[in-house]
Amino acid sequence: MPIKSGEWYIGDVRIANRIVAAPLAGISNPAFRTIIKQFQPGLIYTEMISDKALYYHNEKTLRMTQVEANEHPLSMQLFGHDIETMLYAARFLDQHSDCDIIDINMGCPVNKVIKAHAGSALLLEEEHTIELVRQLVAAVHKPISVKLRIGFDQHHINCVNLAMKLEEVGVKAIALHARTRSQMYEGKADWSYIKALKAACHIPIIGNGDIHTPEDALRMMQETGCDAVMIGRGMLGDPWLLSRCVQYLEKGVYDPYPSIEERFALARMHAQRLCALKGEGIGMREMRSHAAWYVKGLYQSHLLKDALAHLTTYQELDTLLNDYEATYQR
Numbered sequence: 001m002p003i004k005s006g007e008w009y010i011g012d013v014r015i016a017n018r019i020v021a022a023p024l025a026g027i028s029n030p031a032f033r034t035i036i037k038q039f040q041p042g043l044i045y046t047e048m049i050s051d052k053a054l055y056y057h058n059e060k061t062l063r064m065t066q067v068e069a070n071e072h073p074l075s076m077q078l079f080g081h082d083i084e085t086m087l088y089a090a091r092f093l094d095q096h097s098d099c100d101i102i103d104i105n106m107g108c109p110v111n112k113v114i115k116a117h118a119g120s121a122l123l124l125e126e127e128h129t130i131e132l133v134r135q136l137v138a139a140v141h142k143p144i145s146v147k148l149r150i151g152f153d154q155h156h157i158n159c160v161n162l163a164m165k166l167e168e169v170g171v172k173a174i175a176l177h178a179r180t181r182s183q184m185y186e187g188k189a190d191w192s193y194i195k196a197l198k199a200a201c202h203i204p205i206i207g208n209g210d211i212h213t214p215e216d217a218l219r220m221m222q223e224t225g226c227d228a229v230m231i232g233r234g235m236l237g238d239p240w241l242l243s244r245c246v247q248y249l250e251k252g253v254y255d256p257y258p259s260i261e262e263r264f265a266l267a268r269m270h271a272q273r274l275c276a277l278k279g280e281g282i283g284m285r286e287m288r289s290h291a292a293w294y295v296k297g298l299y300q301s302h303l304l305k306d307a308l309a310h311l312t313t314y315q316e317l318d319t320l321l322n323d324y325e326a327t328y329q330r
Contacts (some may be wrong), residue, residue: 003018003218003221003222003249004018004221004227005017005018005249005250006018006250007042008042008204008227008228009204010043010075010101010143010145010172010173010204011101011142011143011172011173012143013073013100013101013143014073015042015043015073015228016040016042017040017041017042017246017249017250018042018221018227018228018229018246018249019040019041019042019217019228019229019231019242019245019246019249020041020042020043020044020045020175020206020228020229020230020231021033021036021041021043021044021045021230021231021235021242022045022175022208022230022231022232022235023045023046023047023048023075023077023103023105023147024047024232024233024236025047025048025108025110026047026286027047027236028044028045028046028047029046029047029064029274029277030066030068030071030273030277031270031273031274031276031277031278031283032270033046033068033071033074034068034070034071034273035239035266035269035270035273036235036239036242037070037071038239039239039240039241039242039243039246040242040243040246041231041242041246042073042228042246043073043074043075043101043228044071044073044074044075045074045075045076045077045103045147046064046074046075046076046077046099047064047077048077048078048079048105048108049061049064049065049076049077049078049079049089050078050079050080050089051078051079051080051082051085051086051088051089051090052080052082052085052089054085054088054089054092054093055085055088055089065092065093065096065097065099066097066098067097067098067099072098072100073100073101074098074099074100074101075099075100075101075102075103075145076093076097076099076101076102076103077103077104077105077147078090078093078102078103078104078105079104079105079108079113079118079119080116080118081116081117081118081121081122081128081132083131083132083135086104086132086136087135087136087139090102090136090139090140090144091139091140093140093142094139094140094141094142099142100142100143101142101143101144101145101172101173102136102140102142102143102144102145103144103145103146103147103175104132104133104136104144104145104146104147105118105119105147106119106120106122106123106129106146106147106148106149107119107120107147107148107149107177107181108120109149109181109182109183109184109185114181119181120148120149120152120181121152122148123148123149123151123152123156123158123159123162123181124152124156126158126161126162126165129162130162130165130166130169133146133166133169133170133171134169134170137169137170137171138170143172143173144170144171144172145171145172145173145174145175146166146171146173146174146175147174147175147176147177147208148162148163148174148175148176148177149176149177149178149179149180149181150176150177150178150179150180150190150193151180151181152180152181152182153180153181153182154180154182156180157180157193159176159193159196159197160193160196160197160200163176163197163200163201163205164200164201167201167202167203171203172203172204173203173204173205173206173227174197174201174203174204174205174206175205175206175207175208175230176193176194176197176205176206176207176208177189177208177209177230177232178190178191178192178193178194178207178208178209178210179209185233188210189208189209189210190209191207191209191210191220191223191224192224194207194209194220194224194226195223195224195225195226198224198225198226198227199225204227204228205224205226205227206226206227206228206229206230207220207221207224207226207228207229207230208229208230208231208232211229211230211231211232211234211241211245212234212241213241213244214241214244214245214247214248214249214254215248217229217231217245217248217249218248218249221249229245229249231245236290236293237263237290237292237293237294237295237296238293239266240255240257240258243255260298260325260328261325263294263295264294264321264324264325266294267290267291267294267295267317267321268317268318268321270287270290270294271283271284271287271290271291271314271317272314274286274287274290275314280313280314281312284311284312284313284314284316284317285311285312287311287317288308288309288310288311291305291308291311291317292305292308292309295308295324298324298328299328300328304320304324307320308320
């Protein structure tokens with residue numbers, strides 16, 4: 001099956017290449033997005049935003065709707081269940097956010113979201129979900145997309161039927177994480193459902209799940225015929241994966257893995273942007289996880305990770321990275 005390359009569209013939004021950066025809860029904030037934008041994914045998703053938080057004018061959530069000038073094209077992801085508040089939130093993003101696409105989360109598996117009947121819970125309420133999306137599409141001008149899972153569990157796999165109905169009510173693209181909700185992030189993604197969606201629908205289908213190398217991205221496109229490949233956890237600590245995948249799909253070759261110096265330079269930049277966005281205290285607490293991802297696989301990385309897990313200041317991060325370089329880069 002020949003792969004697709006070059007530009008494509010979600011509605012009237014032009015996307016330059018076939019690599020998409022996934023929405024990652026608690027991670028895909030502006031600091032992270034401006035970092036990964038350097039690695040040229042065709043499309044970037046935001047972390048999910050609560051419809052009710054927008055409805056009640058939560059100040060922190062309102063700030064999350066702001067878009068940097070260099071982030072386009074950007075898909076802003078909403079999660080919720082109730083039609084009234086979802087309509088309010090979608091109209092707010094349509095009129096007051098500079099995002100290009102509004103995405104509806106039907107894939108989040110965490111209990112807090114499921115208890116609110118949102119995320120993957122929407123997979124269990126097909127009639128309500130289709131009516132919700134029908135009204136959202138009618139209420140906004142920006143294209144609506146959906147990110148879903150193959151089903152709630154192995155006994156309720158309904159992604160193909162649901163996708164066809166979503167297309168009928170006007171959804172412009174669907175991203176499929178090829179796991180059930182009950183799998184969470186464990187086990188192997190079943191790409192056969194991505195292929196089935198592509199065969200059943202006429203809108204772009206974005207495949208998601210188990211992309212760790214450029215070869216994985218090519219294989220997904222060859223095996224499923226999907227229009228684009230979404231990369232999530234694979235880019236944590238390695239946003240170079242995005243550019244390597246773009247290069248491989250378009251040229252058949254890709255750049256070598258980055259040096260320690262390059263990894264540490266990006267880690268420092270990431271920390272600086274988090275501190276500027278959230279203040280040093282919160283920023284460095286959030287940086288603990290990112291720092292561990294940036295050093296993953298390095299010699300004696302477990303010792304470095306132990307120290308990074310207690311970061312409170314940027315200076316501590318800088319010192320730890322400098323000490324590692326001085327010790328192991330002789």
